[in-house]
Structure formats: structure tokens, C-alpha cells
Amino acid sequence: MGVTIIGVGNMGGAMAANLLAQGWAVQVCDMDSAKAADLEKKGALALAVPAQAAINSVAFIVCVVDTAQTDEVLFGAQGLARMLQSGHTVMLCPTISPQDVESFAARLAALGVHTVDAPMSGGPVRARDGTMSLMVACAAAVYAQQAALLQALSDKLFHISETPGDGARTKLVNNLLAGINLVGAAEVLAMAVRLGLDPGRTLDVIEQSSGQSWIGSDRMHRALAGDYAPRAHVTLLEKDTRLAVEAARAAGFEGPLGARASQVFAEAHKAGLAGLDDAAIFRYLASR
Template identity: 50%
Template structure:
């Protein structure tokens, strides 16, 4: 086999490194460095936090979003703005898609102005929304038909932890790409969890986590509202729970905000409602019996949305359970 043919084979199998300056196959193994523009499609709460963290550490970034306010924030932070997702595909060899649901992913990947219309063979797209595993697998398969790798990479922890580099990032995809991108991933967060090399496995892990988070949140909301109805001081009760066997991270985070009458959305109620539905849907698709508590938590979130809390922070489950904030009354 000629040298040229050997290089073509290496490119197909390994994917062309974004920082490569020549045609040497050895460049395919070089760690990525902050010398190429990292793309972001979707810079809402989480996407902006990730982008801002990379910019702070010297990684040049470009971004696209439909929200003018977020675009202005990104530009002020130092990002290069583009007009459509396909511009990210043309400009960036590594991109992060940080939108909300499968329909939005389909649009920004495969729509008329989607990333895949301009992406090059060997490009890598990190798919960060919480999605069903079947959808993730299908997106990855169709992208691979164009020579583009989709890395299944849902995240958890909220925008504050994302900005601090402490969110959880679950990863499923080719191990050689993860190794090559380790400096970039380290710049984003210290909490990376490699699940497997199979896109959809990280999605399953995220749905399992979020269903448990919903169970915790529904439970603590009802119990704290109950304690308040018993005549107990809700703040003292929450403090005891967090120092005792009833402790949970999401309980502490959300219930403290609820008691402070702070329902500004960090994580919208409708998002965790969507995630719980996706978890139960995955059970159906994978022919696994759904957990009973998960079904109950899903119902609680559906009721909260029906009562008008869908655009509020998911701490609103405390209100849905009959709880009363301690301030701002």
C-alpha cells in the first residue's frame, strides 16, 4: 500500500486531528490544543457556562444561538458569533451541541442549515442534551455515514457547576477520540465519566441519574411541605435532613431556593418532566419494567407543569406539594 493510501486509511479509522498542520499519520494521535476554534450550537444556561469556561482558559470559541441576548453575552465574553449552525460546521472541527430536545438536535444537525451540511469527514460533535438512547444512536449512525463522529455526552450539575468546571460529563464514543481530546475535556470539567464506546450508553446513564434526581426532588418536596403543615420550621427541618440520612444534593439545592422564594429558572420544571418521560420511554423501548417510584415522580412533574410551573425552576415542586416559602410572602 502506498504512503498516500495509508494516510487515507488512518484518516477514515481515526479521524483527522483538528490541529493537524501536515499530512503525517502521526498527527492523528496528537492531543488537541487551544489552536483551533471550538464550536457551540446552543448557548443557553449550560452552553454559555461551558463556552465561558473555555474562553477563560484560552480556548477560542465560536457560537450560534437563536437568542440575541445570549449571543450578546457570548460576544462580550470573547466568542466569535456566526449566523447559523452550518457556519459552525464549516469553521470548527470540534463542536458541542447544547440544545434542549431531539427535535432541536435534528434541526441543528440535519436541517437545511445544520452542522452536517458543512461538516468534514473526521469532525467530532459532542451531543450534550438529555435524549433518549434510541435517538442518540440514530443521530450517531447517520452522522457516521458522513464520516462525522457524534460523541454521546450528556451533562449534569447546572450552570453554576458548569461554569466552575465541576459539572458531570458522561461520555460514550470511540476511546481514541476521547484520549485525543482529553486536554479539552479537562478544561471543561474535572468530572468526566467514560461510560463506554457505544453512543447511547451515556444517554442511558443520564436518564437513570435524572430519574433518580426527580424521585429525590418529588420526595423531599412532599415531605418538607408535610413537615411545614405539621407546624415544624421548614428551614430547621431541611437543615436536619441535610445533616442526616435524608440528605440529597438536589434536595438541599432546590429546597433552599424554594424556602427563599427563589424560583428563577436554573433548571426548568419542564426539562426534568421531559427527562422523566424519556426514562420511562426508554424502559418501554428496551423492554425493561419501569420503576414504580419513577412513575410516581413523573406524575408529580406532569402535575406541576399542568399547574403552570413548567417555566419556573424545578424547585417549584415544593409549591406543587403545598409548601410555603419563608421569605417574600
């Protein structure tokens, strides 16, 4: 079966590699042609522009960064809309606002095209081995139609609702907690250093105690090793936590932690850490 993936960075590239390993025919497209060329070596077919996608793809997966890129991929001069036909399915994987997902879904529905709102979580390693989480919102019939692809992408599928936009809402809730947990882990290890404790030994204790979190362990091991090569840039959780806080406020909810965690990511960006892995939050807090 064939599938097209537009945007093959860390997550999209890992998804493509996973599908190729399972025998899927995969077409890929990225503004960085080198990323698509790397996947060609694994058996993918590289496209110059999204509009070149094969009309018989099972689904067209959009895995770019933000709303502007999604709009360009779908409705730009060389976007997918030029070749999409009634009955096709577009899967939206970026973390964007629920309102933007709803808008894209409405514009695609006007073409007779189905939308699968499917933000993901877990990082490139889990995307590559098919164990990332997929938060799916789409009509039940579309979910059933795309079951083989969804199951190939993830063994942690959550059919949130039949309403595109609800996947995005769930992802923002999750990522706000991820941001809070990451800032918290970085804060306490920076505190441990200031108290004269061994941060590695302190992290060992936390990982076996009530303070443990997956993202805290994952990122703080990198931070303590001085490894800030970007898997997930600071700007990603900066964007996601900002969108989450905006969604909460639009719904009339104001929590005590989310806005402050979001502010820390914005501060780290301004401090010149935007291009580093988000483990660099530790570097930022330790330097204060």
C-alpha cells in the same frame, strides 16, 4: 484551540464561558441572538446559523434542549451537516432518548463524522467552573483525540462505553433519581409545614441526616426563599423523567417510584408552573 457551541442557554453558555476563561477560541450560536451577543463580550465569536461554524473547530458541541432542536442544528437547512467533513467530531450534550442518539450517530457516521455522546449533569454553576459531570460514550480513539476538550469542560469525566447511546442511558438513570429525590424533598418539607414545623430548621436537620440529597438541598433552599427564577425549568425534569420511564419500560423494567415522580412533574406543568425553576415542585405539593 477552537470549538463551536450551538445552544448557549444556561448550560451551553456556562460551558462557553468556562472555555473562554481557559483561553479557547469559542464560536457560539443560539436561536436567541442576545445570548450569543452576551458571550461576544467575553471574547466569543457569534454565528447567525450553525452552518457558519469554522471548519477547523476541534469539535462541534450541540447543547440544545431536545431531539427536534438537535435534528435542526445538525441536519436543518442551515445545520452543521452542510459544512461537516470526514474526521470532524460532534459532541451531543442534550438529554434525549438513547435511540435518538444512536440515530444521530449513524447519520453522522455516514458522513465520516464522529459522535461523542456526552450528556452532562450539575447545573450552570458547575458547568461554569468545570466541575460538572460528563457521561461520555464514544470510541476510545475519539475519546483520546478529544481529551483536552473533555478535560477542559469537566473534572468529573466518565467514559461509559464506546457505544453512543450509553451516555444517554446513564443520564436518564441519573436524572430519574434526581427527579425522585426532588419530589421526595419537596413532599417532606410540604409535610413539615402541615405538621407545624419550621421548614428551614427541618431542612437543616435533613442536610445533616440520612435524608440528605444534593438536589433536595439545592432546590429546597431556593423554594423556602421563594426563589423560583428558572435555572432548570420544570419542563426539563418532566422530559427527562418521562424519557427515563420510557427507556425502563422498553427494557422490561417497572420500578415503584420513577413513574410517580414523573407524573408529579407533569402535574406541576399542567398547574401552570412549567416556566418556573423545578424547585416549584415544593409550591405545587404544598398547595395540595
